Amino acid sequence: xxxxxxxxxxxxxxxxxxxxxxxxxxxxxxxxxxxxxxxxxxxxxxxxxxxxxxxxxxxxxxxxxxxxxxxxxxxxxxxxxxxxxxxxxxxxxxxxxxxxxxxxxxxxxxxxxxxxxxxxxxxxxxxxxxxxxxxxxxxxxxxxxxxxxxxxxx
Amino acid sequence: xxxxxxxxxxxxxxxxxxxxxxxxxxxxxxxxxxxxxxxxxxxxxxxxxxxxxxxxxxxxxxxxxxxxxxxxxxxxxxxxxxxxxxxxxxxxxxxxxxxxxxxxxxxxxxxxxxxxxxxxxxxxxxxxxxxxxxxxxxxxxxxxxxxxxxxxxx
DNA sequence: TTACGTGCAAATAATTTGCAGTCCC
DNA sequence: GGGACTGCAAATTATTTGCACGTAA
Numbered sequence: 001x002x003x004x005x006x007x008x009x010x011x012x013x014x015x016x017x018x019x020x021x022x023x024x025x026x027x028x029x030x031x032x033x034x035x036x037x038x039x040x041x042x043x044x045x046x047x048x049x050x051x052x053x054x055x056x057x058x059x060x061x062x063x064x065x066x067x068x069x070x071x072x073x074x075x076x077x078x079x080x081x082x083x084x085x086x087x088x089x090x091x092x093x094x095x096x097x098x099x100x101x102x103x104x105x106x107x108x109x110x111x112x113x114x115x116x117x118x119x120x121x122x123x124x125x126x127x128x129x130x131x132x133x134x135x136x137x138x139x140x141x142x143x144x145x146x147x148x149x150x151x152x153x154x
Numbered sequence: 155x156x157x158x159x160x161x162x163x164x165x166x167x168x169x170x171x172x173x174x175x176x177x178x179x180x181x182x183x184x185x186x187x188x189x190x191x192x193x194x195x196x197x198x199x200x201x202x203x204x205x206x207x208x209x210x211x212x213x214x215x216x217x218x219x220x221x222x223x224x225x226x227x228x229x230x231x232x233x234x235x236x237x238x239x240x241x242x243x244x245x246x247x248x249x250x251x252x253x254x255x256x257x258x259x260x261x262x263x264x265x266x267x268x269x270x271x272x273x274x275x276x277x278x279x280x281x282x283x284x285x286x287x288x289x290x291x292x293x294x295x296x297x298x299x300x301x302x303x304x305x306x307x308x
Numbered sequence: 309t310t311a312c313g314t315g316c317a318a319a320t321a322a323t324t325t326g327c328a329g330t331c332c333c
Numbered sequence: 334g335g336g337a338c339t340g341c342a343a344a345t346t347a348t349t350t351g352c353a354c355g356t357a358a
Contacts, residue, residue, distance in 0.1 A: 034331095034332065034333080034337065034338075035332085036337090036338060036339080037332095038338080038339070039338090055322095056322080056323080057322090070339085070340090071339070071340045071341070072340090073323090073324080073325085073339080073340060073342090074338085074340070076322090076323060076324070077324090077338085077339085080323095080324095090248050092246045092247060092250070093246060094244050095246070096246070096250050096321075096322065096347065096348075097322070098248070098250070098322080098323085110288065110289070110292075112292065113295060121286055125285075125286040126284060126285060126286065127282070127283040127284040128280065128281070128282055128299065129283040130279065130280060130281040131279075131280065132280065134301070134303050135264070135273065135303070137305060137306055138264075138303040138304065138305055138306060139303065139304055139306050140301055140302070140303060140304075141267060141302045141304040142301075143299065143300070143301050143302070144299070144300045144301075144302070145282065145297065145298070146297070146298045146300070147285065147286075147288070147294055147296075147297050148294070148295045148296045148297070149288050149289070149292040149293065149294060149295060150292065150293055150294075150295040152291055152293050188312070188313075188356095188357065188358080189357085190313060190314080190356075190357070191356085191357095192313080192314070193313090210347080210348080224315090226315090226348095227314075227315065227316075227317090227349080228313080228314055228315070230347090230348060230349070231313085234348095234349095250322070250347065250348095251347070252347080252348085
């Protein structure tokens with residue numbers, strides 16, 4: 001896959017680290033996840049290596065490429081655990097494939113119709129001015145804006 | 155593009171306002187879908203009967219309740235055809251279940267975490283003020299705002 | 309009539325789960 | 334050492350598809 005959208009200028013968490021693995025380990029501990037080999041390695045791919053949106057399958061292939069010994073089932077489990085711990089956010093696209101992205105910053109998404117490509121929109125580029133009050137007994141946990149794109153004829 | 159209303163602009167003389175089935179039939183014809191028994195019946199459930207968001211399964215149960223003879227496969231086919239024709243919009247929630255809602259008005263959604271409940275937010279209640287320019291070669295086809303709700307402890 | 313639509317059941321695709329073996333604290 | 338974690342394969346769930354038959358134009 002072309003690194004078109006993986007090429008980026010990095011966020012705050014992308015601290016030119018002395019030891020990314022150590023930071024991932026800490027990050028995991030902080031949210032109560034035991035830093036096992038698989039989790040640390042996958043965390044490294046997700047948080048230190050600049051990967052930003054992945055599907056289970058993409059992460060699995062990435063892991064294979066990096067010689068990380070991990071099974072697809074563990075990928076799924078890990079993605080879910082990370083998401084429950086708040087390290088990732090889930091983004092479900094039409095087409096029944098779930099994507100996950102690093103959750104350390106607020107942002108929204110461009111989604112290209114047809115392809116399954118996702119491009120970040122920095123939070124400050126979208127202004128959701130007015131939000132309705134949630135129904136009685138509920139509170140807003142998160143607001144997602146998905147801007148669907150269509151290729152221009154040409 | 156967003157001028158679709160249930161109230162149509164008189165196509166022929168055989169418009170019978172007050173006869174929902176006829177209106178559905180016309181609506182289908184207008185988008186090039188042959189108005190078969192199943193499509194008209196499902197269209198009636200979706201457009202005339204006030205149903206607004208349904209999953210395939212929900213629509214199937216609704217159809218059974220209304221004694222509409224239709225198979226689940228046809229439900230899926232029909233939902234997709236309606237969506238491609240612009241009569242419905244697809245909304246994919248975390249949980250790998252697709253929902254569809256009538257597309258005749260702009261609106262956004264509250265989604266209750268855990269449950270698979272969807273509540274409409276009228277377009278005028280959300281103000282997406284600033285939108286970023288789409289990447290070169292793409293145009294915005296649609297903007298979806300999903301407000302996730304969490305039940306308040308009590 | 310005749311191409312398009314429908315129903316059934318089997319096929320896919322994405323994701324989850326049960327359980328035996330493994331590893332971290 | 335002991336409970337949490339992993340891997341495998343089988344199970345689930347949502348959706349699609351192939352093909353014989355039915356039906357609208």
